[in-house]
Amino acid sequence: MKKLYSNKLVILSLVLPGLLLFVFAILAPICLSVYYGFTDYSGIGSCNYIGLENYHRLMKDQVFWTSLKNSLLLAIGFICIQHPLALIVAAVLDKLGGRGEGFFRCVYFVPNVISVAVIAYLWKFIYNPDFGLLNNIIKLFGGDGGINWLSQGRAIWSVLIVLIWHGFGWGMLIYYTGIKNIDPTLYEAAAIDGANQKTTFMRITLPLMKPVIQVNVTMAVISALKQMETVYLLTNGGPGNSTQFAANYLYQQAFKAFKYGYGNAIGVIFIIICLVVTILLNTVFADRDEDAGRKNGLNRRRAKS
Template identity: 85%
Template sequence: MKKLYSNKWVILSLVLPGLFLFVFAILAPICLSVYYGFTNYSGMGSYQFVGWENYKNLFHDAAFGTSLRNSLLLAIGFIFIQHPLAMIVAAVLDKLGGKGENFFRCVYFIPNVISVAVIAYLWKFIYNPDFGLLNNIIKAFGGKGDINWFNYDTAIWAVLIVLIWHGFGWGMLIYYTGIKNIDPVLYEAAAIDGATQIQIFFKITLPQMKPVIQVNVTMAVISALKQMETVYLLTNGGPGNSTQFAANYLYQQAFKAYKYGYGNAIGVVFIIICLLVTVILNKIFEEREAKIKVKEVA
């Protein structure tokens, strides 16, 4: 077997399928997207090379700026609302044990199992100004139950609530898995020393969860940038681009406005932003980890 795997032709035959898949399914589309971003291609027929024109227009495009602002708001919501709650729920579930732990773990993950289309239409009914659940609850407490949640001023907040709620299960499950992988001996030692549950959470759970937090935060920021399906089904970026997100705007420009070249320019900028965000977050976590190590040594 060792002789077989040391044969260069055998190694090449094992590597080539994956290499071809990477080139034709990932690398080639990215290269084509970069190329079309420098053209005025409409998706059909002939086209011309326009250089940096699409990118110049993009940086003066108010709708694209709004989409980036909304993505930033969603990323902040993920990091400062969804993830702290997900981590606390995961820690509580870990301590709960028994059938209750399994039951609530499934309950929190149910929204991620349900189709995005079902989720979007469910929330449309909840937000409905005439017979929606939310307005009926407000009426029950004596308030005005005729609020239009998808007007220009409140639509983005309504969409953000749905997106933060919908992604809660994934974040909770990742944190839950990370907590389960922490050595129980550490908790036993802390309990013997008389540490409270809050002290155990901040002194053991959080430090041990740093790699999981790094992955989860990076995924959350990228997820905020590439939101499309839920937004498309809820508001399609409206009213007046107030709930526009980059991925949804890309779809509208490339496949509805027939500005395929412009849509590809948006895609290229989107990829660059994702790469920069990933690198910056990795650097931030590396620097924090280095400072903590220095303090520990001191």
């Protein structure tokens, strides 16, 4: 076996398929996006090199900045609302055990299995101002049941609720898997020492879940930036671009307005933001791990002295 893996042809045959997939599915499209971002290509016919004109125009594009602001709001919603709830639910499911654990795990994940088109039209009916479920519930409690939830001012918050709800299952499942990988003997030792569930969660579960939290938070921010299908089917960025998101605006510019070069410039900015966010989050979590290591080292030295 060692001779087999030391053979350069064998190594090449194992690495080449993955490398080709990376080059043609990821690297080549990114390079083409960078190239077209410097052109006035409409998607049809020839294109002309225009330098940084698309990027200068992008910096003055208020709709683009609105889309970034909405993506930031969604990222905050994911990090501050969806993920804390997902982590708590995952911890509760882990303690639940039995058939109930499997049942509720499936229930929470059901929205992620349903088609995005079905989800969007389902929530359109829920938000309908005339016969929607939400307004009918408000009427039952004596309130005004004629609210248009997808109108200017309310639409962005309504869309954020749908997106946070729809992505809840993935976050919960990742946290649930992370908790399941924690050594159960740690919880047994804590129980023997008299630690309650809150102390166990704060002192054992959370510290050991840091790598999982880092991955989940990074994926949440990137997911917030690339939201497109649900937004497109629910509001298509309206009314008045109030629910516009970066990926949906890219699609509109590239394939509806036939500004393919401009759309690719948006895509390049999108890639840069994703890379910067990933590097920043990795730095933040790395600094916290280093601080924790230093504190543990100091505590050990004090204990020895």
